[in-house]
Amino acid sequence: MTARDELRREMVHNHLYMTEDRADELIGAVLAEVAATANAKIQAVRDLHRPVEHSGITICAECSGWDGETTDNSPCGYEHCPTLRALDGRETS
Numbered sequence: 001m002t003a004r005d006e007l008r009r010e011m012v013h014n015h016l017y018m019t020e021d022r023a024d025e026l027i028g029a030v031l032a033e034v035a036a037t038a039n040a041k042i043q044a045v046r047d048l049h050r051p052v053e054h055s056g057i058t059i060c061a062e063c064s065g066w067d068g069e070t071t072d073n074s075p076c077g078y079e080h081c082p083t084l085r086a087l088d089g090r091e092t093s
């Protein structure tokens, strides 16, 4: 049973008997699960926008349409990738 499911069950059926410590423990576990899921999805995006070397510069594979040898789009410098800039909290203009 996931922490989310256990918390839901406790809240619905047994809330009168839940201690504050147990509630804190369950809430912490749910937050950890949410963070792990979000981090996995962010890593999947970073894997798509991976750096590759092309014509002597490092470009974003996804934004440049990298096919393993050449690009389908104008090469996008890795440091200019708007997706990675957004993930890193940098300006995306």
Ligand SMILES: [Zn+2]
Pocket (backbone or CB within 6 Å): 049, 060, 061, 062, 063, 064, 076, 081, 082, 083, 084
């Ligand atoms: Zn990119």
